[in-house]
Structures are given as structure tokens and as C-alpha cells.
Amino acid sequence: MKYAELLGQARDAITVRRVFGDPYESDGAVVIPAASVGGGGGGGGGTGDGADGRGEGEGLAFGMGAEPVGAFVLRDGKLTWHPALDVNAIIATVGKVLIAGIVAFAVTRRGKRRD
Structure with missing residues (x-):
């Protein structure tokens, strides 16, 4: 996988849709789930001589995690927060x-x- 492809996937992975889920109705209220989302990445490169005398190298990694933190609930025109x-x-x-x-x-x- 090339750098640009991985960075594109990382950009697509960290969006507001990961933080806020799709709203849904429950018992006459609109519920919007929320999560804490984080990620990070790193890259490398290379040139010069390898152990066998050839110059090469490359490397890139990305990780992401999320956990629910609560939900916004809209009922009768009033918005409340309910922590997880x-x-x-x-x-x-x-x-x-x-x-x-x-x-x-x-x-x-x-x-x-x-x-």
C-alpha cells in the first residue's frame, strides 16, 4: 500500500460520523450517540545501503480507537446529555x-x- 492510499483511508476513518452516530428515535425521543475517537500514525522512508548492499526502505502505520461516551437526547424540544x-x-x-x-x-x- 502506498503512502497516499493509507493517508486517504486515515482521513476517511476520522470523521464526525465516527464521533456522532446516526440519530434514531426511541420512546418519542431522538437519540444521538457519541464516542471519543482518537488515532495516530507514523511513517518512515529510506535510501542508502541495506545489509545486502541495496538501498531501499519504506514504512507507514496508522491506528485508531473509539469508545462510547454517552448520548444526546432530544425530547419535547429539550436537549439533554446522558453519559455512558x-x-x-x-x-x-x-x-x-x-x-x-x-x-x-x-x-x-x-x-x-x-x-
């Missing part, structure tokens, strides 16, 4: 806090036994 709930992030955060608390408790209890 990331249960996995909540569980991971609570788990880290619990582990830190257990470690802190164990360390302080251990120090008191020595006195």
Missing part, C-alpha cells in the same frame, strides 16, 4: 483502592506488632 457508564473502569478503580487499603492496613498492623 463504563462499569469496567469503575470496577478497576474500586479494585485498586481496595488493594491499596488492604496493603496500607497490613503495613500499619505489621509495624504495630513489632512495638
